[in-house]
Amino acid sequence: MLTIDQVSKTFFPGTVNERKALVDVSLDMHEGDFVTVIGSNGAGKSTILNTIAGRIPQDHGQVLLAGREISKQKEHQRAARIGRVFQDPMAGTAPNLTIEENLALADRRGAFRGLARAVTRSKRDRFAEELKALELGLENRLKTKVGLLSGGQRQALSLLMATFSRPKVLLLDEHTAALDPQRAALVTRLTKQVVEGQGLTTLMVTHNMNQALEVGNRLIMMHEGRIILDATEAEKRNMTPEDLLHRFSQLKGAALDDKTMLQ
Amino acid sequence: MITAVELGLIYAIVALGVYLTFRVLNFPDLTVDGSFTTGAGTAGVLIVQGVNPFLATAAAFLAGAIAGLITGLLHTKGNINGLLAGILTMIGLYSINLRIMGASNVPLLGEDTLFTMMYGFVDRGIASIAVLIVVALLFKLVIDWYLHTDTGMALQATGDNELMIRSFAVSTDRQKIYGLMISNGLVAVAGALVAQYQGFVDIQMGIGLILVGLASVIVGQAIFGSRLVIQATFAVLLGAVLYRLAIQFALNAGLNPNDMKLLSALLVIAALLLPQWSGFRRLAKWRRGLGAGGGSAMLTAEGADAAAEAESTPAEEVVEEPAGAPAAEGSGGSAEPGGAGETGQTGQTGQKES
Numbered sequence: 001m002l003t004i005d006q007v008s009k010t011f012f013p014g015t016v017n018e019r020k021a022l023v024d025v026s027l028d029m030h031e032g033d034f035v036t037v038i039g040s041n042g043a044g045k046s047t048i049l050n051t052i053a054g055r056i057p058q059d060h061g062q063v064l065l066a067g068r069e070i071s072k073q074k075e076h077q078r079a080a081r082i083g084r085v086f087q088d089p090m091a092g093t094a095p096n097l098t099i100e101e102n103l104a105l106a107d108r109r110g111a112f113r114g115l116a117r118a119v120t121r122s123k124r125d126r127f128a129e130e131l132k133a134l135e136l137g138l139e140n141r142l143k144t145k146v147g148l149l150s151g152g153q154r155q156a157l158s159l160l161m162a163t164f165s166r167p168k169v170l171l172l173d174e175h176t177a178a179l180d181p182q183r184a185a186l187v188t189r190l191t192k193q194v195v196e197g198q199g200l201t202t203l204m205v206t207h208n209m210n211q212a213l214e215v216g217n218r219l220i221m222m223h224e225g226r227i228i229l230d231a232t233e234a235e236k237r238n239m240t241p242e243d244l245l246h247r248f249s250q251l252k253g254a255a256l257d258d259k260t261m262l263q
Numbered sequence: 264m265i266t267a268v269e270l271g272l273i274y275a276i277v278a279l280g281v282y283l284t285f286r287v288l289n290f291p292d293l294t295v296d297g298s299f300t301t302g303a304g305t306a307g308v309l310i311v312q313g314v315n316p317f318l319a320t321a322a323a324f325l326a327g328a329i330a331g332l333i334t335g336l337l338h339t340k341g342n343i344n345g346l347l348a349g350i351l352t353m354i355g356l357y358s359i360n361l362r363i364m365g366a367s368n369v370p371l372l373g374e375d376t377l378f379t380m381m382y383g384f385v386d387r388g389i390a391s392i393a394v395l396i397v398v399a400l401l402f403k404l405v406i407d408w409y410l411h412t413d414t415g416m417a418l419q420a421t422g423d424n425e426l427m428i429r430s431f432a433v434s435t436d437r438q439k440i441y442g443l444m445i446s447n448g449l450v451a452v453a454g455a456l457v458a459q460y461q462g463f464v465d466i467q468m469g470i471g472l473i474l475v476g477l478a479s480v481i482v483g484q485a486i487f488g489s490r491l492v493i494q495a496t497f498a499v500l501l502g503a504v505l506y507r508l509a510i511q512f513a514l515n516a517g518l519n520p521n522d523m524k525l526l527s528a529l530l531v532i533a534a535l536l537l538p539q540w541s542g543f544r545r546l547a548k549w550r551r552g553l554g555a556g557g558g559s560a561m562l563t564a565e566g567a568d569a570a571a572e573a574e575s576t577p578a579e580e581v582v583e584e585p586a587g588a589p590a591a592e593g594s595g596g597s598a599e600p601g602g603a604g605e606t607g608q609t610g611q612t613g614q615k616e617s
Contacts, residue, residue, distance in 0.1 A: 053430070074434075075429055075430075076429045076432050076433055076434045076435070077432070079429060079430050079431060079432040079433075083430075084430045086430075090424075091424070091426055091427060092427055092430070093427060094419070094420040094423040094424045094427055094428065095423060095424065096419070097416070097419060097420060097423060101416055101419075104413070104416060105416055105417065105420055105428065105431055105433075106431055108413055108417075108431070109431045109432050110432050112413075113413040113414045113416075113417050113433070114412070114413055114414060115409075115412045115413070115414065116412060116413055117411060117412060118412055118413050118415070118416040119411070161431075162430075
């Protein structure tokens with residue numbers, strides 16, 4: 001479904017600040033794969049997501065989606081088939097538009113946006129139905145501006161919007177990191193529900209070792225722009241967060257931040 | 264007085280155009296100073312050549328839209344700062360306008376214009392004002408309708424959260440160009456109407472127009488609120504009429520007409536600074552208190568307006584919100600994100616919020 005073929009990216013090449021974010025990274029994901037990505041700071045986790053999404057152009061290599069080369073496409077063109085949820089709960093929704101208007105925008109992903117009314121009664125009913133699954137009572141607040149929702153509510157809504165039109169690939173960039181533990185657990189539960197429910201091919205970056213082991217059918221560990229561990233579902237099942245931390249401690253120069261330690 | 268209201272209703276179309284760029288797209292577009300005269304010149308020259316004034320006014324829309332297209336291309340494809348892109352087009356248009364007009368002044372005396380036609384049917388006064396109200400409302404309704412279509416919603420989201428709407432497969436470049444084209448098209452139509460109203464086209468007539476538009480938008484929305492699109496566009500219409508009445512009042516009071524530009528600038532500065540003044544915030548809070556306590560249509564309308572203010576002002580304002588908010592999570596939770604969102608977005612957000 002998604003193939004990353006020997007992708008490299010160096011920031012500020014030829015300067016003292018040169019940083020190799022990705023070094024010949026290759027990854028092959030099958031349809032329905034749910035891959036979690038962990039790694040120390042600066043390991044290239046976010047860069048790989050941004051390269052797939054088209055926010056950062058790679059220096060070398062190719063990205064293929066469903067067999068088609070997408071490396072040359074612009075961010076918004078790729079977005080027709082790629083859903084994203086960002087770390088910042090504010091990033092995935094339009095604060096001055098209402099919940100139903102945000103959903104209507106998400107609903108037209110990849111479709112032509114013409115002069116038809118954005119929110120119709122039948123759409124509104126469908127949106128309310130979908131929102132019920134979040135169990136946040138948002139289905140009764142369709143006309144509330146999204147800017148008035150809490151971070152957790154907005155992130156749950158972002159997740160629903162990102163998966164609304166069944167993208168080929170879902171990219172999750174530490175989407176629970178900015179939430180308190182309770183909301184993070186809620187969003188993690190919803191993520192599992194929607195990804196497994198729709199069989200979405202998903203790549204999830206996380207700081208949280210438990211989360212990385214708990215969800216998904218494959219785990220990748222990155223360090224200094226390379227994939228240093230690729231665990232299958234069976235291998236992953238026998239792993240503990242301690243195992244992962246041990247792997248990290250063996251790496252030279254792998255600086256784990258406090259947040260990772262605590263989780 | 265009649266002239267002030269009539270002109271106010273014509274300039275309401277300018278205000279709607281400026282609303283689209285300044286508020287919806289969050290893009291301060293200075294092209295309008297040039298495209299207003301472009302519209303006036305295009306329509307004026309066509310009318311002198313005997314073209315039907317309706318067609319001439321429609322042609323003005325096209326000419327304005329082309330001006331908007333140029334600013335849009337400079338900004339999106341050329342990566343030129345939005346303000347600078349607008350200024351470049353505006354300056355360039357000055358020469359183009361002279362080319363279109365052939366002289367710095369084109370008189371329309373004795374020609375058939377939309378206004379000579381209108382005054383043939385209705386008397387000047389209440390009747391002519393009623394016709395212009397209908398025209399202004401028609402433009403408002405078209406904008407309301409457009410902003411609620413699929414493409415209009417993408418336009419709104421482009422001004423609200425670019426990163427988000429791009430991740431839903433919308434080309435923000437294209438939306439900005441659409442917005443600038445419609446906005447400048449409207450401004451050019453207003454230019455064509457003003458020229459027909461006053462009976463001549465003048466190369467200078469667009470100078471300082473952006474301030475007229477901004478004053479109408481800012482003053483109108485400060486008084487009448489902007490929570491919903493239909494409310495915001497209505498506020499913009501009323502703002503334009505109020506602005507014209509204020510100018511009329513200042514002239515009647517014996518002020519020098521040459522000072523009017525300075526007065527417009529001061530009015531916009533006041534409208535931008537006042538909401539930052541703590542006394543004004545207390546006033547807004549007091550109004551909100553009334554809105555919650557009372558419940559008459561008027562008061563709740565103001566309450567809604569105040570709620571919109573609370574939502575767009577940074578954290579401290581939201582924290583002060585009385586505990587009437589839906590849930591603890593609703594008020595406390597949204598306070599922090601509100602602030603974070605502001606810093607997360609582009610630097611221009613601050614301008615939009617004020």
